[in-house]
Structure formats: C-alpha cells, structure tokens
Amino acid sequence: MDKSNPDNTGEFFNQFLDDYYAECDEHLVLIRRALVMLEREVGAPAVDRSLLDNLFRSFHTLKGISGMVGLAAAEQLAHHLESYLRELREGTVALSEPGFEALGAGVSLLENVINARRHDQPIPSIDEIVAQLQAAPHVTPGASGSESVVQRWQIEFTPTAELAARDVNVNTVRARLQEIGELIQAKPIVKGAGEIAFEFVLTTGVDETVLKSLEADGLVAQRLEDSAVHKAQPVPLIAPSTVVRVDLDRLDELMRIVGDLVISRTRLDDQLTQLKLVTPPAAWRPLQETSLGIARQLRDLRESVIRVRMVEIGEIFERMTFVVRDLARESGKKIIVQLSGGETEIDKFLVERMMDPLMHLVRNAVSHGLEIVAEREAQGKRAEGLLSLSAMTAGERIIIKIADDGRGIDRDLVRERAKANGLDPGDREIDDAALLDLISSPGLSTRDAADRESGRGVGMDIVKNAIEELGGHISLETKRGQGTTFTLELPLTLAIAEALIVSVNGQRFAVPQSGVREVFEVESASTKMLENNEIIPYRGKVLPLLRLARVFEMDYPRGEKFHVLVIGEETNAVGLAVDRILEQREIVVRALNDPLAQSKGIAGATELGDQRVVLILDITALRQLAMTSPH
C-alpha cells in the first residue's frame, strides 16, 4: 500500500476480494439453510430465537464486509435485511407470509448483487425489495412458550497455555458441553488472584458421571441447587468454524501432484519387475515390500485429497427450494419440496457444473410437469404438487433423482413435434430412453412454447450434454398423469479413476470402469450380421457390436475369440469389441486440450508408467456413434 496516498484505499481492499466472495458464499449458505427452517415458522406466534440471531449476524457481517470492499448496494440491502430481522427478534413484527417472501427475495437479490460485482456486470437495483422489506406488515405477535424440567449444572473452565496446546480451549469446551446439553450461559469470570476463568451453565439430562469425566481437562462441574428449573431461553452460541477455505485450483494442483506420484509409483513397479530377473531374491523382496507400502500410502493420500474436495450436495438442494418457491409463486401453483440425502458428498468441481443442469430440470418440473391446483384436484390428486430431490452414493458414483408427481410427458405430442422437426420417431410406442433422446435433440429441446405443452423440453439438450461431459448419465421415467423422474448418475470425483486397459491391434486403450456393465469373451463364429450391423446374442436379446478397431480406422486380425465390454443402459446397450483385456488399474485422467488431438470417442489421455501415453475412451460418445452409424 502506498501510505502517502489515501486514495489507494479502494485498491487496498481489492486485494481481499477473493476472501470477500468466499465469506459471502459461506454466509449465503448459512442464510439459505436458516431460511428453510424459518419458513416452517411463518405465522407462528414466536420464532426460534437462535435462528433469528444467526440470520441477523450473517446479514450484519455481510453488511460490514460489503462496505469495506465498496459494494454499496450489498451493504444497504444487507442493512435492510438486518433491520427487518431486528424487528422480528425484538418482537415488534411477527413473521408473516409477505414478510418471509420479502426476506427470501432480498437474499436472492443480495446474492445477485454480489455475483454481479464478482463478474463485473451491472449491479441490479435494490429499491423495490427494500420497499417490500419496509412494508412488511407489522403484526403484534401473541405470547407463548413451552416449559420443560431438566437439571442445571455450573461448569467452570480455567484456560491455560498448556491446555490450549492440547486443544482444550473455550471453544472446544463449549462445543463439548453443547453436545451433552443446552448451554444457557457462558461468561468470563475473575477468580481471587485475578485469574480468568469461564463459567458455563448447562441444562442437561445426562448422568453425573459424564460431567465428572470432564474434570480430567481442568473443568469443574457442580450441580446447581434448584435442580428442577424452568428451561430458560438459551443463549445462542455458535462455535466458530474451524473450516479452512482453499481455492479449488490449489486442490487441483494437489490432485495433479498425487496423479504424478501414482504414475511414478507405477514406473517403479515396472522397473522392479525387470530387476527381479537379475537381483537375488533376498535383496529384491524388501524393495518390493517398500514399493507395495508406498502404493498403499498413495491410495490413502489420494483418498484424503479427494475427501478434501468433497462437499455436501444439500447446499445446492437448498438453493433449488428457493427457485421452486419463486416459480410456484409466479405460476400460482402449490408445491411441496422433499429433500433427502443432502449429506451425500460430491466433488466441488462437479457440484459447480451440476448447478445449471439441476436448475433446468427443477424449473422444467415446476413449469411444465406439475399442474395448477384446479387441474390436480380435477384428477383427484392432492392440491400440492410434490417435487422430490434426492441423492445417494452407489459405489464410485452418485445418483441424483429429480421426481415430480405431475402430468408426465405426452409421448404423442413429442412424436408430433419430432415429426414436425424432421426427426423420425418411428411408429412404435416411444419408450422412455427414446423419449429422452427425442426431447434432448437440439431441434426439439430448444423450441419454446409449443414444446412446453408436451410437458418437458426446454434446454434438455444442454442438460444432457453437460451431464455426459462430466462422465455422467441421465435417464428418464415418465407415466402419463403420474409424473416424471429424472435420474442422474455421476462419478463422485474426476481426475483419478479405475479403468480397464484393453488392447486393439496392439494398441492400448483405457476404458473407465464406471461405464462398463459387463465383460465377456465371445467366439468370433457367434457374431451375425443384421442390416449391416454386427450383432451377438446377449441375455436372450441381441447386442449391437462396435468394433473399436473400426472406430479408429485400424486393421484388426480376425482371431478366434475376442472380448466384449457392455456399455450403456439395458435398453440401448452396446458391445465394445476389443482384442484382449490386459489389466484393471487406477489411471490419472488428463484432458486433451490440444484441439488437433481431440477426436470423437476419446475423453483424454493417461500414462501407465512405461512413459507411453494411452488414450482414454469416451464411452458416451462411442455409444452415440454406435447408435447413429452402422459398424
């Protein structure tokens, strides 16, 4: 900082912009979470005090740091949100429906204002929302309160540098106490010789021995006289976060280094194998054991790095509930959102790229899938439409479902639209997979009004591409009048994957294992030709074959046997024909950024340790290739 020039203040604070955005993100997450809980209390006579305190503090902090970076719109908006919260907290205003709406709208706008600054876009006006917040009706809340009977303890903690070094400090002590009961007081006190201590008052039902066990850490617990007390309003105590914020780029760098280590280890392994022939076993074996030890440690290291990258998917689910509420209000629909599996973890990189596709699917479900109240009631359905978002892990993949109980997709309408757009949907009944392909075809999915009537369709091509680019897969299940479910399947993380190494005409390729359903050996004599397509019998049906050698325009020897990898879903599975399967191993995925090296069917490259580059196959692209052209 140039101290002689006070006008540099703005520049001075600009160096904190990354911290500012990160802290804003953290608070917005906390705020959205609190709003979800607050919504349940709309109309209630008394609102959970600690919820209001937390919200208040987040707005207060956002106001403070926004002012520092000179983002006046965010500072003012946060100020008005904070003021409204203050009125709620002081009880001069009860939480009403319009008040909550204004709060929700204010938070969305605050996020937009911050993002506009982040992306150098014009800052939206805040006037309208501020007016709404100020106009939120002033209703005098009724009085209420519940009482329960518990035991009350006084706990004294004297901090010392020694205890602090053992991580026993006012925060960890408080966190432990909060686990076993409800803290109703936490204050510093001064003892005889001027020594500082902290006095906590805890109401809890736990046994005396639990509290006495705390004494090992210098805590003194004492039961207070009137063991039966009325539960007082708890003092809100939020343990400060121990979370460290790390830029995703730095984690990518860490992951890259781990990847390099994996490759070096593989190289070491190969060299050891060669050494085995010329080294006495007594000398070779310890080397081999060390190498295996490194392999195990590398696996642990890799898993730890991946864990650092993982975030809970619940955060974006919560964002979706806001989108749904806004859309529902605009369209006059009633919608209940059900979330489950929000604690499921997914790579931060994937989460960010999943936002838009998920948002699209949720919007479509609300706008086109779920009906208005009158239409639902006419069909004997419950007035409130149900939208459920769920997540779960299955092996190395995460499965996300977006389900509605709306009108379902009209196959006949989709068929008509497809024909009108020059597509050939065939004359048979369109099954779910074919339906998804149709509504995701660029011609159909980008059209607007007419396709809306068909129940789905805006931007589905973008959604499908985005998910497949991430190595994921989307499927659809829809029943007329009963609803639609989209199932997204994604890898938990990118960068390092299990793969099958296959050989075709002496060339090696890596096939990501998560996309392979089954592997088997086939006699060359058992293949047949059908309408220019090579097929083999498979599970009572036929499986179209895709010769990898043909895809990459190589010759292939017609051996007696070859191997088939089954890729894709049951209904549109394809058999990938390769000469041999060499091994199964971990590979480090590197994107091919050179446009000359980018070709259809190739997802990236990897090194297997012998310093030769092996191409990684793009299973989704290969499957599409097989569906569109005969092989």
Next chain:
Amino acid sequence: MPDEPRTNNILVVDDSPTMRRMVITSLGSLRTVKSSQAGSGLEAIERLAIEPVDLMVLDLNMPDMHGMEVIDFVRRHQSYRNIPIVVLTTKGEESSRSQALAAGANRYLTKPFDPRQLADIVGSLLKTS
C-alpha cells in the same frame, strides 16, 4: 538486541475472518507489531489469559459475547484494565459510540475504515500507553 523496540501484540477480535485479515494487513505498516486473532468475545478473553496483549481492536456485534461486554470485563479486571481498546464496528449504530466510549473504549472507528487511519491510531495509542 537491546536497542530493538519491543514488539507489541495486537489482538484483533472480529467474527469475520475477512475483516480480521483486512485489519491485520492494515496494521502491517507498523513495524513493531505482531498480531493474534479471536473470532468471538469469549475467545478474546481467553487470549488475554494465555498471552500478553498490548492493544485490542474490537468489533462490537459478535456471537456469544457482545463487544461491549468485553470492554466491561477488561476494564474491571485489575491486570488488563489499562489495555487500549480500539472499537471497530459497522456503521449504523451511532448510539453505541457514546456507550462504548463511556464503557472505556479509547477510540471508536466505523467500518468501512481507512487502513491508514487505523494504523495511525493504533501506532499513537501504543506510543502513549
């Protein structure tokens, strides 16, 4: 090094880590200063108990113990009552200025703050205390 001026420890108390970094960076121009941080009022008082503190930069609106209570506590404690306190709080609570000064704060600044002004004030308080 007998002629080297003593290093002063400044305790920066604010629940926002970004704000703490801004304050600490602003104080970086004072060469004889090191800093420690606390994210809440209780944490601040614990810092006092386990390390020497020469000056506090204190936010008011914080979780679990308001800055005003921290001032109260510090001013009533025989060992800490002379520690200079600079209150650094978000604009908009003008009534708290007189309260904080009456409770014993040495200076009262509002956010957004001028980094140079903060450093000057802290520097002069350290010189006179």
